[in-house]
Amino acid sequence: MPFIPHTEEEIQAMLSSIGTASIEDLFDEIPPALRAGQLSNMPPALNEMAASRLMQERAEADGRYLNFIGAGAYEHHIPAAVWQIAGRGEFYSAYTPYQAEASQGTLQLLYEFQTMMASLTGMDVSNASLYDGASALAEAVLMAVRAHKSARRVLVPGCVHPLWRGVVEALVKNQGIELVAVPYCTAGGDIVADALKQFEGQDFAALVIQQPNFFGVLEEVDELTNWAHAQGMLVIGAVNPVSLGLLKAPGQWGSKGADIAVGEGQPLGAPLSSGGPYFGFMCCKQALARQMAGRVVGRTVDLDGKPGFCLTLQAREQHIRRAKATSNICTNQGLMATAATIHLALLGQDGLARVASACHANARALVEQATAVTGVERMFSEPFFHEAVITFDAPVADVLRALEAQGILGGLDLAPYYPELGNALLVCATETKTEADIARFVENLARIVARQSSAPSCTRLKPTATSKW
Amino acid sequence: MLIFELSRPGRKNPSQAPAAPAEANDIPAHLLRRDKPLLPEVSEMDAVRHYTRLSQKNFSIDTHFYPLGSCTMKYNPRGSHQMAMLPQFLARHPLAPEATGQGVLACFHELQEMLKDVTGMAGVSLTPMAGAQGEFAGVAMIRAYHASRGDAARTEMLVPDAAHGTNPASAVMGGFTVREIPTDRDGNVDLAALKTAVGPQTAGLMLTNPSTLGVFEKNIQAMQQIVHEAGGLLYYDGANLNAILGRVRPGDMGFDVIHVNLHKTFSTPHGGGGPGSGPVGVSERLLPFLPVPVVTLDAGRYRLVTEHDLPQTIGRLSAFMGNTGILLRAYAYARTLGGEGMRRVADFATLNANYLMAELQKAGFDIAFPQRRASHEFIVTLKSLKDKTGVSAMDVAKRLLDKGFHAPTTYFPMLVPECLLIEPTETESKQTLDAFVAALKEILEEALATPELVKSAPHTMPVRRLDDVKAARELDLTWKA
Numbered sequence: 010m011p012f013i014p015h016t017e018e019e020i021q022a023m024l025s026s027i028g029t030a031s032i033e034d035l036f037d038e039i040p041p042a043l044r045a046g047q048l049s050n051m052p053p054a055l056n057e058m059a060a061s062r063l064m065q066e067r068a069e070a071d072g073r074y075l076n077f078i079g080a081g082a083y084e085h086h087i088p089a090a091v092w093q094i095a096g097r098g099e100f101y102s103a104y105t106p107y108q109a110e111a112s113q114g115t116l117q118l119l120y121e122f123q124t125m126m127a128s129l130t131g132m133d134v135s136n137a138s139l140y141d142g143a144s145a146l147a148e149a150v151l152m153a154v155r156a157h158k159s160a161r162r163v164l165v166p167g168c169v170h171p172l173w174r175g176v177v178e179a180l181v182k183n184q185g186i187e188l189v190a191v192p193y194c195t196a197g198g199d200i201v202a203d204a205l206k207q208f209e210g211q212d213f214a215a216l217v218i219q220q221p222n223f224f225g226v227l228e229e230v231d232e233l234t235n236w237a238h239a240q241g242m243l244v245i246g247a248v249n250p251v252s253l254g255l256l257k258a259p260g261q262w263g264s265k266g267a268d269i270a271v272g273e274g275q276p277l278g279a280p281l282s283s284g285g286p287y288f289g290f291m292c293c294k295q296a297l298a299r300q301m302a303g304r305v306v307g308r309t310v311d312l313d314g315k316p317g318f319c320l321t322l323q324a325r326e327q328h329i330r331r332a333k334a335t336s337n338i339c340t341n342q343g344l345m346a347t348a349a350t351i352h353l354a355l356l357g358q359d360g361l362a363r364v365a366s367a368c369h370a371n372a373r374a375l376v377e378q379a380t381a382v383t384g385v386e387r388m389f390s391e392p393f394f395h396e397a398v399i400t401f402d403a404p405v406a407d408v409l410r411a412l413e414a415q416g417i418l419g420g421l422d423l424a425p426y427y428p429e430l431g432n433a434l435l436v437c438a439t440e441t442k443t444e445a446d447i448a449r450f451v452e453n454l455a456r457i458v459a460r461q462s463s464a465p466s467c468t469r470l471k472p473t474a475t476s477k478w
Numbered sequence: 479m480l481i482f483e484l485s486r487p488g489r490k491n492p493s494q495a496p497a498a499p500a501e502a503n504d505i506p507a508h509l510l511r512r513d514k515p516l517l518p519e520v521s522e523m524d525a526v527r528h529y530t531r532l533s534q535k536n537f538s539i540d541t542h543f544y545p546l547g548s549c550t551m552k553y554n555p556r557g558s559h560q561m562a563m564l565p566q567f568l569a570r571h572p573l574a575p576e577a578t579g580q581g582v583l584a585c586f587h588e589l590q591e592m593l594k595d596v597t598g599m600a601g602v603s604l605t606p607m608a609g610a611q612g613e614f615a616g617v618a619m620i621r622a623y624h625a626s627r628g629d630a631a632r633t634e635m636l637v638p639d640a641a642h643g644t645n646p647a648s649a650v651m652g653g654f655t656v657r658e659i660p661t662d663r664d665g666n667v668d669l670a671a672l673k674t675a676v677g678p679q680t681a682g683l684m685l686t687n688p689s690t691l692g693v694f695e696k697n698i699q700a701m702q703q704i705v706h707e708a709g710g711l712l713y714y715d716g717a718n719l720n721a722i723l724g725r726v727r728p729g730d731m732g733f734d735v736i737h738v739n740l741h742k743t744f745s746t747p748h749g750g751g752g753p754g755s756g757p758v759g760v761s762e763r764l765l766p767f768l769p770v771p772v773v774t775l776d777a778g779r780y781r782l783v784t785e786h787d788l789p790q791t792i793g794r795l796s797a798f799m800g801n802t803g804i805l806l807r808a809y810a811y812a813r814t815l816g817g818e819g820m821r822r823v824a825d826f827a828t829l830n831a832n833y834l835m836a837e838l839q840k841a842g843f844d845i846a847f848p849q850r851r852a853s854h855e856f857i858v859t860l861k862s863l864k865d866k867t868g869v870s871a872m873d874v875a876k877r878l879l880d881k882g883f884h885a886p887t888t889y890f891p892m893l894v895p896e897c898l899l900i901e902p903t904e905t906e907s908k909q910t911l912d913a914f915v916a917a918l919k920e921i922l923e924e925a926l927a928t929p930e931l932v933k934s935a936p937h938t939m940p941v942r943r944l945d946d947v948k949a950a951r952e953l954d955l956t957w958k959a
Contacts, residue, residue: 011819012553012745013826014907023833023908026840032825035832036725038694038851045727047817050595052588054816057557064810067581068564074578078571081797088494090526092563098540099533102554104884105751109946110939111542111879114535115750121481124956128516134955137751140607143797172797175785179769179793180614183621183653227509255503257511273797283582284572284798285607286753298953304751308957309949312934317941321949327610327647328890332656337647340608340741344749354481354525358517360495367496369503392505413575421573440496 011054074413075446077375079396079437080223080421081142081170082284083276085251085364086441087348088355091278095348105304105343109319110311115343116318119306122350129253130246130270131260132292136303138346139338142273143176145289146217146247148302148336149271150181150188152293153215153243155335156268156300160214160242161186166200168193168222169247171426189213195429198226198389198398205236215243218267220259221252224435225372225396226389234263243268250290251276252394254365260294269293278352279345288342288349299325302336367440368395375438375447382455384462388433396437398423398430403461405434411457417450481528482957485518493522516959535940536750537884543910545834547855547887547899548642548690550720550742552827555811558745562806572798576781582806583780586799587773589809590757596820597716597736598729599759603768605800609717610644612737612756613684616713617652618792619735619760619767620682623711626766626790632681632710638667640691640891642717645684654681661893665691665847669700676708686715687731688722688853690891691846692831692899702732711735711764716756719743720903721828721854724821734761743823744808755804766790771799826904827854830911834902837915842922846894855901857894858886864896869925869932871896876943877924877935881917 015023020032029035036044055063076084095101099114106112106119123135139145150163165174165188178188191208194201199222216237220228230246237244246259246267259267275287291301298305299322307321327334356364372395379385379399388398401408405422412419420436427433438447518525537544544551570579590602606612617635624632635649639658646656657675662668667685683705687695695701705712714728714736720743728736740746741754748754760768770791771782782799785791815823831852838858839845846857860871875885875898887899902911925932936942 010822010826011814012555012905013822014905015826015829019908020829023829027829027832027836029832032829035828035851038696039722039726040696040699043698043726043730045598045725045730048595048724048820050591051817051820052592052813054819055813057555057814060557060810060813061561063813064561064564064585064806067585068566070581070584071566071570071579073566073569074574076569076571076574078573080573082572084569084571086494088522090522094526094529094533096559096563097530097533099536099538100750101559101747102539103536103750104544104546104549104551104748106536108537108875108879108885109944110876110936110941111537111884112535112750113940114532117480117535118529118532120955120957124480124482125515125517127956131513134953140611140753140801141796141798144607144611144795170797172794175794176797179618179795180651183618184651185653227505229509231508253511253515255505255511257509258513258515261512280568280803281571282568283570283574283579283802284800285796286801286803288753298955305955307949308954309945309952311942311944313942315941317944319944319946319949321946321953321955324950327643329643330647331643332646332650334643334647334650337610337614337644337651338608339610339642339644340748340752340754342607342749342753343751344747345753347750351525351529354518354520354529355491355494355522356517357489357491357519358514359490359519361515361517363495366503369505373504392509394505409575413578418571418574418578 074416074418076418077420077436077438077450078418080435081273082281083439084281084441085276085439087278087280087352090355091348091351094351095344100344100347106320113318116306118347118350120308120318122346123306125350125353126290127292129250130248130292131258131266132270133295134298135290135292136301136305138341138343139289139291139303140342141287141289143173144180145271145291146173147177147180148291149245149269150177150186152269152300152302153245154186156297157214157243160212162189162213164189164191164208164213164216166191166193168200168224169217169219170223197391198224199228199391200233209240213242215245217245217247219247221249221394224389224398225393226391227394230262234267238265246270248272249276250274251365251368254361255369268297274345274349277349279348286342286345288345300335303338303341364440371438371440371442372396375436378447378451379454382451382458384458395439396435398433398435400432401458403432403458405432407461408457412453415453417453480957481518481520484520484524484528487519489519489521491522542882542884543906543914544884545886545900545902547901548717550901550903552745552903553905554745554747558807558810561810562803567806580780583773585809586805587775587780589805589812590773592812593738593757593759596723597738597759598727599736600762601765601768602757602759603772604757604805605769605795606737606756606758607796607801608752608754609737609739609756610648611795612758613644613648614651615758615769615792615795616735616737617649617654619764620711621652622767622790622792623764624681631678634679635681636675636683638685640689640893641684641686642690645715665693665850666695666697667701669697672701672704676704676710680708680710682711682713684713684715686717688718692853692856693847693850694853698731717742718853721824723824725824729761735764740804740808745811746804746807753801753804755801767792769793769795823904830902830904830906831855834900834911838918841915841919846897855899858898858900859894860896863925867925867929869929871898873932873935874921877921877932878917879936880938883914883917
């Protein structure tokens, strides 16, 4: 019996203590009509060896590619120690640290996490994680609406990650909150002041600014923040934590700083892993601390006055406040926050700045070399961090398929998300890419684009490659 | 000692950083960071030692018996972890073409099929990232269903008073008002109250069965009829699915939607608070509203079902496909158990709970519902002990830590005074349960002889009892240099 230790003798002793003849009898309060027979569709049990073999075959079927896709999930080096420690049973198999005295390891680590995230974003406080970047943005929208009191509308630019916009919509619409789109500039790839004028004098709870935005482009965050504050809105910064090794922290945007900073924590120690588990982070100014969603760890003292850590501000949470809680979130992404904390400690101040700089340098090299190819151009003019949109005179889907045949995942086709952009490919290079990787990508791209642009588009042989929104 | 206090200016860890940074960058100065973030400057060994030592200050399933009620703290197989961490799985980008993910998508599709089988539902979406998000998905689908029929009057969600706090909180996030239904003396939902509560405003009922009181709702068939006849739908909170896995299927009880906590029933780790995973299963009539993506098998190829295929979907709950790495662990676990193994989970979780309940009753503890069978968990009430000695359920819980056992769930459900909600799970042996009973007996004796010893517990943990009032009043959420 997998993972069940009972011997036959013990089972009999236990049944006799209960005063019953069989395990079956223990289910006698369940109406007989409901007691299912055998499951119909369940494969037979495998031992660990057979299960491992199966999983290895599945993993090998997926292969390994040279990856230039970013779009919200980024390939970074993860130090070996991160998962060797996060995978220790004491972290891996512990519960939420409600029993503080028996959970000081997790609690202190989360306090360190909160300190690192608050400092990285330039905010006063941080929570102990949310599910992912997209749902963290949704929680920030709800938080802004709670804090603002009168407005139930939030401005969300079209250059915010389209999948994130979809998630926010799904998570907030039932509460009568409206997301109003702000058009992006098709030349620069960013939000421009002209696009905002139409909203002046209206009642909005917040403006969302993603930095870098979905196109990899850097927004004029100071100007945007000051504009939103002048209009009585809060500013929600959605940021990539690795970029903050190089870029201005949301807390320093404009003259007052953003009010809430959220983001996808995946670049800090979480493997790409087909999309999860990652973690969302949420930081804010002190004045908004009691409006945050999710768990928060505080430092306090014990009976002897010795410092210790416990979950705090629990009066916001569902297990205390029930229907009046700030969010329904209970389980968060604790182990991913654990990995991120160890990751940041191993990188340190200097390491994170170097990773960010290397990402930027590699992405620049990629874009420079790609756009040196005849017919390949960068689509937007504004500066970028570690990804950019390129365009060429060939169907992107065909080019990507040809690259895939060479073992290269060449980026994300934007057609399903931004059909108005025509042939647009979002490419990313992080610190993991070498000069040789970039050269291999560009050589193949040049060859394929030259061939594709002189030939008619081939018929699609396979279903569309990417999930669409 | 915090990691920041180990930090020394200028100490670097070059093996974890790229080669010297490119000096030139074309980013305008006003967009660049001016201050340095407060990140530690420590050696790799400093960090490894610090976090290894911190781990040693935790209780965990791998080190201690962890009988937390409604949390299902069973053994998390190491094999599942290793299989989910295979390099190709970890390296795959979520937006990589489906052709490069046939292996991982096969696992997800088979997991969907297995979950359909154990829940008795018509369709499953794996995307919700935890139980609470599964609940949100469930109530959002109920809302979308009524809206699709033009039935805008159904604004009220019924929730029993014994429910987890996430239920009412999720109902509110789904745009509903919440109406609580009381519990009767036997621990069942009060049927008469339910009959009075339902009406044309009823969107649905959220029910945990077995309930958080550790008993199976005897009147489940009658409840199902009452709610359905009133035009509402039934939501099954799968928090306690471990009690009936492979024995009773929520679909057969008439539920329209269910979420399953993979981090409970399918042995994926709790990770010190997550990540979890809360797939949802639905009956035929809710299929069009499932959250996307869902994995489908189309002409021999696995692909993701999106908004284009399911225009009435409630949408996406995460940027990609939820906590995929957790889904892989659950899949590996399910394959290791097979159908017969699933059924044994419920059998032995129930055997362990009833044995522990019987032994504790013999040892002089008051059982909240002694006339009932325990499901996979049960409640001890310490009210008489508190009245006699002043020793509370919290004191007993803290004293258990000194004895090397994690505390049961305390003060939940709130209906039972001074309660301990105890769930041993199927992976614990009789020896462990006997040792736990012995520890509780010792504490009972201590409470009578030297109550101060118990009230001031714990005595052997890294810290003594913490001042949580001070923590909330004088907020200290980040370290300042």
